[in-house]
Amino acid sequence: MQLFGSSGARGVVGETFTPEFATQVAQAAGTVWDADRVVVARDTRTSGDLFANAVASGLASVGSDVDRIGVVPTPGVAYYCEREGLPAVHVTASHNPPAYNGIKLVSDEGVELTVGEYERVEQRVLAEEFELAPWDGVGDARRVEGVNRDYAADALAAVDREAIADADLRVAVDPGHGAGALVSPDFFRELGCEVVTVNANPDGHFPGRDPEPVPENLGDLCRLVRAADADVGIAHDGDADRAIFVDERGDVVDGETSLAALAAAALDPGDATVAAANVSQRLVDVVDEAGASLELTPVGSMNIITRIRELRHEGVDVPIAGEGNGGVFFPDYRLGRDGAYVGAKFLELLADQGAPVSDVVAPYAAYETVRESLSYDDEAELDAMLGAAEQFAREADAELDTTDGFRLDYGDAWVLVRPSGTEPKVRVYAEARERSRADSLATAVVDAVAAARDAAQNA
Template identity: 40%
Template structure:
C-alpha cells in the first residue's frame, strides 16, 4: 500500500475516498490528535473529508491546516502535541494523482514499522470506533503562521531580489517568509490550482524554463521553484543557470558542515548521488549512503553525526530543525547564501563529472535484478546491495536498480572522464540486457 513517499496513485483507482476513510480509522486506533492538510488538487477536498471522518469516528481530534505545504503540516504535528500528521498530496506527481503521506511528531515520515502497521490495520479492517457522543472534534489551525515564525529566524543580512515559481502549488509560505525577511519577491504560477496549468508540478530544468529565462533577464539573485506541496526546492543562479540537484546538494551540505560542531560530520545521500558531493565535502565531511527516497534519508538523519540529508531530486533535510524535507526552509537558506555571494560563483566552485542515466523496460524486474546481483557480485569486489546493485571503482561507480513504481530497471554510471563513464555504462547495460533475456 505504501511506497517510499507514502500512498500515491491515480484518484478513483489506487487512491479513493474509501481508502482515505480506512487510513483514518487505522490511525485513529492509537492517535488522540492528528494534523491534516492538503495540496491544491480538487480531489484533496473529498479525500481530506473521508480521512477526517475515519479519524473522528475513532474519537480522534482533527487539527485541520487546510491548504498547506507538506512541511507546514509535518512541522505542525510536534507544535500541536499531536501523535501524527497526514498530508493529502501527490507531491510532484501529475494532476490525476493524489495520495496520503503520514508524519511523526519529529517531522519524520512514518518509518517502515509504522507503515506496515497501518497497512495491516487497513488490510484486516482493524478500527476502534466510538459511540455517537464521543466523536472526535475537527477544528482549524493556522499552521502556516507557525511555519513562518520558524523561517523568520533565518538571517539575511542584505535581502535580495528573488523570483519564486510556485508551480500553482501550496508553497505560498515561501513568498510570505521571504517578504518578511525583507526580500523583494516576484512570483510565477502563484495561484494555487491542482490542475497545474502553469507548468507540470515537478520542478525539473525543462519545466522551469520560464523561471530560468526570467531570472536571466532580471537582476534577481536567485530563482526558486517548488513542486505541488513544496517539499521540494530547485533553483536557478543569478546568471540564469538551472542548478543540478547534485550541485545544489553539495552547496547545502557544505554550508551545513561548516556551521556544525559535530566531530567527523556525515551527510546522508541516496546511492545514486554524484561524486561531486563527495569531493565537495572532502576532507571536512563524508557521505553516508541510503536507499533512494527521502524517507530513507530522513531515517539516516536521525543519527547524531549526520548534519544534513538531501536527495538530488530536491528534498533537503536539516535534522537539527526537522526531519521532513522542507522546501520553504531550503528556499530561505539558499537566498541567504545568494545574498552573501553570487550563486553562480558558488556553483562554479563545484567540480562535476560525466554521468549517464537511462532506463530499460523489463517484464520481470525482480527476476532481472536477482540475475544482475548474482553476476555482479561474482565478477566485482566493491559491490553494495543497499538499493539495487552498486559497484564502486577508484575513478567512478555504476548502479543498477529497479524502479519502485514502473516496469523499469534504471542504470546510472559516473566517472571522472567521459570515456570511462561510457565504458562503465555500456558494461552495466550489457549485464542487464543479458539478465533480461534469460
C-alpha cells in the same frame, strides 16, 4: 513494504489510489496512534478535498477529532504537528504528476514516520484491523486557519534575515502551482528580497508545469531569471519540501551540486551526514574534505530520517543530510525537508560569499549525472527487469553495493539501478567526470533492463 514506498503511499486517482484506501490508511493510523486529535492537510491537487474528506472520516470513525488545516506545504504540516503535539495525515503526491495523489504520515513530533512506524500502520491496513469507535465516541472536525502564516514566521526566525536582506538579491520563485505558492513568494519577500514569480497560482491541474522540479520542467523559471536579471531562481515540487536552484545565467543547478555546496558550509570534522544510495561523488568529496562521515540509506525521506534519528541517539551530530533531488534536511532546525527554509539557507550562502550562484557552486559541479527511467506494467515485468539488473551487476567489474538496488562503483564513475518507491518505474543513475562515460554506463544498464522487460511482455 507493500503499501508504502520511499515516502508514503501514492497512486493514480481512481485506479491504485482510491477513497476507500485513504479511509483505511487513516483508520489504521488513527488506531496505531490512539490520539485524541489528528491533523489533516492536503496539497493543491484537484482530488485533494475528496481524499482529505475520506481521511477525516476514517479518523473520526476510530474516535479521533480532526484539525483540518487546509492546503499547507509538507514542512508547514510538520511545523503544526510539532507545535501542537499532534500526528497528521497529509494528502499529497509530492512531485508526482497531476493524476496522482497520496498520503504522508507525520508524527506528533513533526517528523515523517520511520520505516518501522509505517510498517505498523501497513499491517493494520492489510489485516483490516481498526478499532472503530461506538456511535457516541466518533470524532469531530474543526477548521484551523493561519498555519501557513505561522509556519513562515517560524522559518523566518531561524535564518539570518539581516544578511540576506543586505545582499539585495532579486529572486525568481516557481512554486509549480503547488502548496508552496501560498507561502514561498511572500516568505522570500519577508527576507528582504525582490521577488518575481512564475507558476505561482495554486492550481491542481498544474497548467504551467508538472510538479517535479527537474530541468525539463523548469524552462519558464530559467527564462524568467534571464528576463528579470534575477540573482537566483528557486523551484519547488508539489508539496514544497524540495528546492532546486537556477543560477544567474538561467541554467539549472543540479540538486547534487547545491546539496554539496550547502554541506560544505555546514559540516565540521567529526560530523556525519546521511544520504541515499544514489549519492553523488560531489557529496563524497565534500565529506572527505570536511573530515566528516557519510552514511548511506535506501532512497526516500523516511529511510534518511530513520538513520538520522539513530545517529543522533548515539550522540553523533548530523547538521545536514538529504538527496540530490532538492530534498535537504537541516536536522538542528527540524527533522524534515523544507523547500522554503533550504532556499533561505542557499541565500545565506550567496550573501556570505558575495558571489553569483555559478561561482558558489562551481567547486562542486565537476561531475556529469545521467538519470533514466523505464516504466513497467506489472510485477512480472518488474521481476524480469530487476533480475536483469542483478545479473548485470554480478558480471560487472566493479564494486557492488546493494543498500538500495544495485550500485556499481567503477572508481572513476558509478551507476545505480533501483525500483522507484513512488511510481511503476525502474530508475537508472550514472555519474562520471565526463558525460560520455556516464552516458555509456547508463545506456548499458538501460539496454539490459529494457530487453528483459520487453521479453516479459512478449512471453
